[in-house]
Amino acid sequence: MITIEEEKYILDRAYIPEHIVGLMTCVSGGEPYLIENYFCCRKDDWIILVGYPLERDSTVKDLEVVIAETKKRFRPKYLSLIAPKLPSSLGALCEEKESDSYYTLGIPIGPIKSNIGRLIRKAQENATIERSTEMREAHQELTEEFIGRVNPPLRLRNLFLKMPDYVGHAEGSVVLNAWDNNKNLAAFYVVDLAAKGFSAYVIGCHSKKNYVQGASDFLCWEMIEMSVEQGKKYVHLGLGVNEGIRRFKKKWGGLPTRAYEMCELVLKRPSILDAFRSMQ
CATH class of the missing domain: 3.40.630 (Aminopeptidase)
Known part of the structure; x- marks a missing residue:
């Protein structure tokens, strides 16, 4: 210990x-x-x-x-x-x-790209962001939808299933929720703020059933804003994993900074x- x-x-x-x-x-x-x-x-x-x-x-x-x-x-x-x-x-x-490779994003990031800005504004019309320290039934339903749709590797599946115990119990854990205008959970990010120098994106997913265009970008922007408020030097975006995930991280300015x-x-x-x- x-x-x-x-x-x-x-x-x-x-x-x-x-x-x-x-x-x-x-x-x-x-x-x-x-x-x-x-x-x-x-x-x-x-x-x-x-x-x-x-x-x-x-x-x-x-x-x-x-x-x-x-x-x-x-x-x-x-x-x-x-x-x-x-x-x-x-x-x-x-x-x-x-x-x-690990991807990181230095903050503050300066003006965001016009295409990302359009997606965020579109999402703002159809969703509201909430910062929370607990995960509820809606998160379980969205997690089950995502796992059933994507069939992620066992390691990732297990990580998703452990999030309700982690969020709210571990100091520094936060869940960012995107609720659509009908109060359905469209997407969420789990973020950790415990490290002194950075915030860490832990895991996240979005719904196809309650889809909101730009919800992931809206959440990413909120994560960056929260990290700046907390005085972090950078956002740790995690591993590249696959081409689609790498493309999203690079779109925001994330760079492969560590093997x-x-x-x-x-x-x-x-x-x-x-x-x-x-x-x-």
């Missing part, structure tokens, strides 16, 4: 969403730890290690030392690692790998004895 002072240390130096303690403990269900200047979460025999050092002068060699220390200290069966660059020693050992690599490791294989025990 970490102390209040250690959590403040992490949030003061955070520069990616995975450094946000409240977000990570909610999503993983684990307990937070600091190993050297790296943040991690532990749940049972699973460790999530955030390989982005809180002190910027660390090296890949430092990360290898921390991985070894993590394995020695916790003896996990599973290790999920994210880092700007994976140690070469892990290359062949990863059960699952992923590469992407992302992910590796899932299985450190302990079940033995023959374990197999027999599971049959009893």
